[in-house]
Amino acid sequence: MKHLSEYRDKHIAKKLIDAIWDLSETPVRLMEVCGSHTVSIFRHGIRQMLPETIQLISGPGCPVCVTARAEIDRAIVLSSYPEVIITTFGDMIRVPGSLSTLQKQRAGGADVRVVYSSFDALKTACENPKKTVVFLAIGFETTAPAIAATVLEAKRIKIDNFFILSAHKLLPPALTALLNSDRLNIQGFIYPGHVTTIIGTLAYEQIAQKHGIPGVVCGFEPIDILETIFMLIRQIEQGETTVEIQYKRGATATGNLRATEVLNQVFITCDSNWRGLGLIPESGLTLRDEYRSFAAEDYFDLKVQPAKDHPDCVCGEVICGTKNPAECRFYRKVCTPQNPIGPCMVSTEGTCAAYYKYYIA
């Protein structure tokens, strides 16, 4: 078993599509929370396979897209310091800040390096003892434990030129904020597989009970997504509101306790600003006191002008699922993956980029 190709079988897909068509009567809107799901849904043409009764809405699960412009501005200011090496995941370097991008900074001589792992950033610090290495720590619960483990290792090997700029986000508080805002008209959640690998399903149980919205934790292959939609429609048609796991090979109800322990050892929750959603209480992560010596915002005296969002960019509403990219006047005209105006067109997992790539006008 390879745990990938088995979930692309067209015969199983056909069975599932037939089952969904047979079962679906009530018109429903389902939100796929995760950006990787958005991409997989487009890549496999899943929207076109579904009956008219089922509408899929993309949610806030793209870390690059929800990073507030002010956080990018801070990274851009840091990159202008001559002693600093900025290390970051690839998508971040093209996201427009108020005045520049990290890519433009690099073209102007700043040392900005793309890394695959936070550990590579730590290695960069070890290899450049005279430089100050800052890692842009973005990502949801999936990514944050890895960053926490990197901070623990940095402390263990007594590295003093490695810092992180934490802009981590937590998904359940954002979903709750969306539901409380009454902006969202959805009847089911397609929950992110790999966030759930870490946090388990407890947070979703609260959403199901309090808001009466069922959910299914979903894998990333076409069979996974079709089976998840089938499971959600079955719940909705039968009037159930439970949390089920379709992605049993990757997620459990309890989650990864070891990873959450490492996460909680290093980070503590804080209020966090989301693009589109605004300030959400307890929805971010910041370093605990014992690890503040690794906090870039403490070490540097960062003076950043108030962030300026592009007044007509609708990324905020796209992230909330209240507008689709085609409703933006910039989409495909001036905002393209080559020249993105907003973050949803930058990230490969952004809703606008997925719409663009798969030619939805």
Next chain:
Amino acid sequence: MCLAVPMEIKKISGNIALVEYEGAKKEVRLDIVDQQPAVGDYVIIHAGFALHRIDEEEAKKSLRYWEEILAKTDETFE
């Protein structure tokens, strides 16, 4: 961003494992994996870290379910 892929453990030395998927090899950290994997196990890899050891039996169970449904020519879904 939360993109993660299953890869097979080829070698373990301490906290570091060599993993492979269809010829692509990578070194990953085992600091936060939920259950200690052994050589031959598949683990889900994200940003240089193993997150989860895949339960082979659980995976087989869900596939077997679909194989059984496909094997039947009855009217399960039609």
